[in-house]
Amino acid sequence: MSCWAVVPLKARRFGKTRLAGLLDDAARAGLVQTMLDTVLSALSDAQEIDHIAVVSSEPERVPLGVLALPDPGAGLNPALTAAADSLLDHGATSLLVIHADLPLVRASEIDRFVRAGRRQGLALASDRHGTGTNALFVADRLDFPFRFGTNSLSQHLAEARIRRITPALPALNGLAIDIDTPADLACLLPAAGVSLKPSRWSLTPCTTSPCTTSL
Ligand SMILES: Nc1nc2c(ncn2[C@@H]2O[C@H](COP(=O)(O)OP(=O)(O)OP(=O)(O)O)[C@@H](O)[C@H]2O)c(=O)[nH]1
Numbered sequence: 087m088s089c090w091a092v093v094p095l096k097a098r099r100f101g102k103t104r105l106a107g108l109l110d111d112a113a114r115a116g117l118v119q120t121m122l123d124t125v126l127s128a129l130s131d132a133q134e135i136d137h138i139a140v141v142s143s144e145p146e147r148v149p150l151g152v153l154a155l156p157d158p159g160a161g162l163n164p165a166l167t168a169a170a171d172s173l174l175d176h177g178a179t180s181l182l183v184i185h186a187d188l189p190l191v192r193a194s195e196i197d198r199f200v201r202a203g204r205r206q207g208l209a210l211a212s213d214r215h216g217t218g219t220n221a222l223f224v225a226d227r228l229d230f231p232f233r234f235g236t237n238s239l240s241q242h243l244a245e246a247r248i249r250r251i252t253p254a255l256p257a258l259n260g261l262a263i264d265i266d267t268p269a270d271l272a273c274l275l276p277a278a279g280v281s282l283k284p285s286r287w288s289l290t291p292c293t294t295s296p297c298t299t300s301l
């Protein structure tokens with residue numbers, strides 16, 4: 087049994103565009119790198135993960151000890167499909183797809199997510215809005231179709247229904263809190279104790295759970 091984790095990583099110049107009004111290129115690149123480091127470190131500490139890969143058109147960004155997989159350049163779902171095919175050749179028997187923009191994720195949460203997925207055959211990690219999918223674990227069925235994008239959670243649930251799988255949907259803050267928009271940053275930064283420069287940041291209070299809990 088060999089459990090691989092794969093992290094998709096968008097090309098630098100296309101990454102985190104929704105934050106472009108708030109952060110300049112260098113700040114966005116720094117944020118992306120910090121979040122990627124956090125995710126890779128949590129994966130490497132997770133007991134349930136045997137190997138880690140990053141699928142990216144920029145292999146120079148992939149650290150030593152992590153397998154760099156090429157991105158065919160047709161978007162996120164084709165990149166992940168190509169990665170899953172390639173990992174089958176590397177002996178993968180189960181697969182965790184996890185986004186690179188989860189700044190609070192911990193190894194213990196990854197372990198809980200994977201264990202829940204093993205029990206059900208599939209686990210899905212919703213974003214805090216209940217619409218997106220931040221992580222997906224498949225046991226055995228590496229051909230499960232990826233439907234990342236708008237409203238991906240309901241699309242992944244529909245694919246599960248077609249296959250008569252009842253996925254695990256564990257509520258784990260570190261997997262729910264991704265950083266896409268200025269509102270996401272507004273949720274994260276005060277809770278994380280990061281100081282802000284008011285002249286550059288426009289923060290609105292966040293009311294959507296679980297962003298205010300256990301950070
Ligand atoms: N390899 C690869 N990764 C991608 C691609 N599109 C998105 N990702 C990654 O998928 C995850 C979710 O990405 P998104 O939130 O859709 O995109 P983003 O760059 O983070 O943010 P926006 O530009 O604001 O949409 C992140 O880990 C991205 O780096 C792609 O075409 N190829």
Ligand SMILES: O=C(O)[C@H](O)COP(=O)(O)O
Pocket residue numbers: 162185187213217218219220233234235236237238239264266
């Ligand atoms: O399926 C999703 O939720 C999107 O592919 C990526 O999520 P994000 O835009 O919330 O990071």
